[in-house]
Amino acid sequence: MSLLDRHLAFVEALRSAGLPVSLSEGLDAVHAITGLGLADRETLRAAYAATLVKRQPHRTGFDQVFDLYFPALIGDGASSDQLVDPAETAAEDSAGSTTDSGDGPQELADFRDALVDALGMGDPDALARLARDAVQRFGLIRGRGPGEQRWSSYNVMNRVSPGELVARVLRGMGLEPDQDPATRRLVDAQVRAFEGLVEAEVRRRAAEVRGPEHVARYTVRKSIDQLDFTAARKSDLEEMRRELGPLARRLATRMNRHKAARRRGPVDFRHTVRASMSSGGVPLEIHHRPRRPSRSDLVVLCDVSGSVANFASFTLMLVFALREQFDRVRAFTFVDEIHEVTDRFRPGLDPVETMAALATSAQHATLWGRTNYGRAFTRFAEQHPDALTPKTNLLVLGDARSNYSDLALPVVAGLVKSARHAWWLNPEAPRHWGTGDSAAHEYAALLPMVECRNLTQLGQFVHDLA
Amino acid sequence: MTWFDSAADAGKRLADAGYLADQATATTTFLAGALEKPLLVEGPAGVGKTELAKAIARATGAELVRLQCYEGLDEARALYEWNYKKQLLFIQAAEVTSKESEERAEPQRDWATDIFTEEFLLTRPLLTAIRRAEPTVLLIDEVDKTDVEVEGLLLEVLSDFQVTIPELGTMAAVRRPLVVLTSNATRELSEAVRRRCLYLHIDYPDADREHAIVTSQVPDIEDTLVRQIVETVARLRALELRKSPSIAESVDWARTLVSLGTGTLDAATIDATLGVVLKHSSDLDRAVRELRLRQG
Incomplete structure (x- = not known):
């Protein structure tokens, strides 16, 4: 494969990973x-x-594809001396036990000791070396011939289980595990970095056996604003939470600009004529009546049961971050009982605490512990009949999976009727609607159901709402 | 003229100018000079985006022309404007002289074309940067604060480096300036702008680089204190804060501690001076709790 071919294949892989790389950008590169x-x-x-990555959210995907097409080393790394920097191999040898590649209990214990040291030191080079080593020793899926090998990051995590090492690392620093949460976070971040390195190494080895195109197509993750709420892992959720603040700020700027553009109302005739007196009756300046700001109330009903809780809390936090765009916002959570959470949101509140507070509120919203949309809607109509007015926009968040219980469709129809507008945001893809216990189609007949799977879609919806 | 000889040269000369760049920054800066493309720099507030442009100007001996963007910035403020007052005075003076010359039956001057000359042109930063014959670094600061219309204007200027003034004709750049655009992402820049630019995202530096930066900015500080500051700031960044402390805050903190004459950073000192680094009350509460600054 010539260099140009590799470049073209790389650009093509970036495009299929969702990066908009134009022809001119490729030429620039x-x-x-x-x-x-x-x-x-x-x-x-x-x-x-x-030259190719013009947005920071695309960077993770870019790095993954880059590592596949331009790997830092080939094979086991240690054996190909001519390609690896001699100083690096020397360092590897001096690291002692890392050169033999057994995977027995003794080696595992030694390896975990070395990992504890590296995590404690926070040394990125040592971590990279250990990740390489870990995949080589513990990651191989057994029972496949040469040329057919597979490696698995799951195997590595299972054997090494770096998450359990955090306490040991902290004790090595002379700290009790719960003594210093801030340092603990640093060590946690190191562990996540190690996990990321192991995954990258598995991808690199897979790319060597099966070709980078194949691996890029199946394993490169989407950028964070395109990632599904329901498919997000813990680390992704944290990243999303960090994205929420900037997203809310961007949306607020856009909405204010939009409103400013519409601020001019019809021509104010009296004002214009009066102003024309100073210019001898010639209306040099046309005056307009200001447009009445039309802000609306918002009532949000969120399903906070397990699977969709994250989606609900992201949406709630975004809505409350933009609350000055609305007249009044009220929020209710439910599983099978309704519970008001409006007072949990105060301006300037820390997102981590808000998420925790929402999680505890789920307990108040639970009576039997099984999601029951019908019961929740009925209870809402009984307990808060004054919440919906002809000025109110109603927003329901949930996957409409109601455990085959009564759907209370007449109650929902009544709610929709008493509100000005109503929407249902569903975090599932439309092809899953109506499958299994999903009552999406039944509810969709009563109020418009909108697919809202990632931050981009959520931002777009909230922007159009205000 | 070449701006830098190589990526390593860019890094070295930026360092000499007091800006410690990492490899990506040095490489991208070199490319911006070599490919003669504008450089779009993004990143959190206070990581040295504007400072990079200033450092490039210092390192290359070029003059810095700065265009600070804000909401409502228009062509007249960014590009050029006719000096109306001066034109008016000129016309009034011309009327008097033309009457006199009429009496003496001299040939008339066509003052209508005379008022649209260089003499009455007020050049604003964009036009200034294009017309300069000496090496120039053009800094377009906080480009995300402008309106979309200005972005369109920038596109024209940045792709061809020429400006058309109807009364004077097209002015092309004698020497292309090195353009640096900075953005805080309050608004999404359009794809068209991004495509024409090289992109650099500057993030918080790693511990070693931050150590070096603080030491270079605050020379009379003790090494152990720098290490403690860098370590504490790293711990603060690991918390989810509304505004994480950036390099500017670390340097401020170092200056504060030096002027207070503090030799070591213990819990009480952190508690007393935390306001230098964290600017939101919820962030302060959180830091105090997570770092266990107050006992009991």
């Missing part, structure tokens, strides 16, 4: 690389990143 040379991998990465 070629110019950049011609100017820089290929001597240094990180320089090459920087050149590609500068």
